[in-house]
Amino acid sequence: MPRAPATKKPAGKNSDKNTQKTPAAAPDRADGAPALPGSAEAAAEFMDEARRIPAREIRPLRADVALVHHNIRAGLDAVGPREAELLKLPAPFDLGAMKSLGRLSLGLVYAAAQVDRSSPGTTKKLLQRAHELRDLLLSAAVALMKAGVLPAQRVKKIMAGSGARDMVQDCVDLAQLFRDHAAEVKGKTAITRAQIDETAAIGDQLLSLLKPKGPKGPKAKAPEPVKSAVEARDRLWTLLGRRHEEQLRRAGMWLWIGEVDAHVPPLLARTARKAKKPNGSGASGSDRGGAPDEG
Incomplete structure (x- = not known):
């Protein structure tokens, strides 16, 4: 098992030996895990x-x-x-x-x-946050729609549809809805400007990562x-x-x-x-003792 890096020691008789050790064992998964030392x-x-x-x-x-x-x-x-x-x-x-x-x-x-x-393969955390923000803003939008503050047509359009990509698009649309009607909703909702901005940003980010469904849809290009x-x-x-x-x-x-x-x-x-060691000997029974294998 690899060992952690050794602490640097003052130069001495054997200071040039074994001064560089391999970092600790690799994490179970690379995604989301901190990088190994070095x-x-x-x-x-x-x-x-x-x-x-x-x-x-x-x-x-x-x-x-x-x-x-x-x-x-x-x-x-x-x-x-x-x-x-x-x-x-x-x-x-x-x-x-x-x-x-x-x-x-x-x-x-x-x-x-x-x-x-x-x-795109590791957007799970982003999608979870997008779900949270979408639910937060949509709940507020529905309440404001019922109160006659927000247009029912736009809110109902956002409510329609299903799937991850539609949910992400909802984030973008909800943020724009609140921005377009900022004057009307001021003082009538607990939704903050920071939450609106975060919803828009995470929606834009996920739209750039999620590929559209169907063979006829345009291919989404990965960010550079x-x-x-x-x-x-x-x-x-x-x-x-x-x-x-x-x-x-x-x-x-x-x-x-x-x-x-x-x-x-x-x-x-x-x-x-x-490998099994034959009769307690220190070498494998199939250890090579002849010329190198050129194959």
């Missing part, structure tokens, strides 16, 4: 290399980044004690590139979190910051996938051949099986 720096560290990957080769992330991070750490922990043996592996194996996977997976956790905080965050995330994911296969998995296959999954789990493996 994860933003890790993402920036690999972004230049990730941007050099041709666009046609980018793979979209469809995985749990916490699981990926965990499996990377499990694999690195497994091969770590046997680095001396891995030096026999020919190119394209690179020990430094393999060891960098810990930082790279940390950067991916951060990059994924940036998308999740603003993407979201598009940029998605691209950064997917580029880091593509880089990590390549490096994991070329370096860490290659090292695992060199050391354990057919039992590689028990020591170096695939990126999306849900459980990492422990």
Whole structure:
């Protein structure tokens, strides 16, 4: 299990050893969770290399980044004690590139979190707040309509319809209704200007994120910051996938051949099986002792 960053110590005889520790374990979900210590720096560290990957080769992330991070750490922990043996592996194996996977997976956790905080897939909290504001303003609008203060036609139009997108549009329409009749409703409702402004803002934000229903409807374009965050995330994911296969998995296959999954789990493996040790010996019965596998 990864450990928290070590406290910086004064320079000494062994001060150059183990001064950088991996941050605490990744959160169960990236969306809404605080970024791991050092994860933003890790993402920036690999972004230049990730941007050099041709666009046609980018793979979209469809995985749990916490699981990926965990499996990377499990694999690195497994091969770590046997680095001396891995030096026999020919190119394209690179020990430094393999060891960098810990930082790279940390950067991916951060990059994924940036998308999740603003993407259509994680608008649950925004929708909950929109529901609250819509109910608040609509209740007041109905009361004012019955009192003859607000036009019945506009209020009834807002009341009609159903679904998340219609509810979000109601937020925009209700805010505009109260703004258009600000003079008439002044002193006759507990609704505040701040609540009206918040309702309008959250409605506009959600309309930019929610796609219209039906194949004939125009496609909603994601806001530019979201598009940029998605691209950064997917580029880091593509880089990590390549490096994991070329370096860490290659090292695992060199050391354990057919039992590689028990020591170096695939990126999306849900459980990492422990390899059985024959007769109490310290090495797996299928440990490689010959020439490197060129396959």
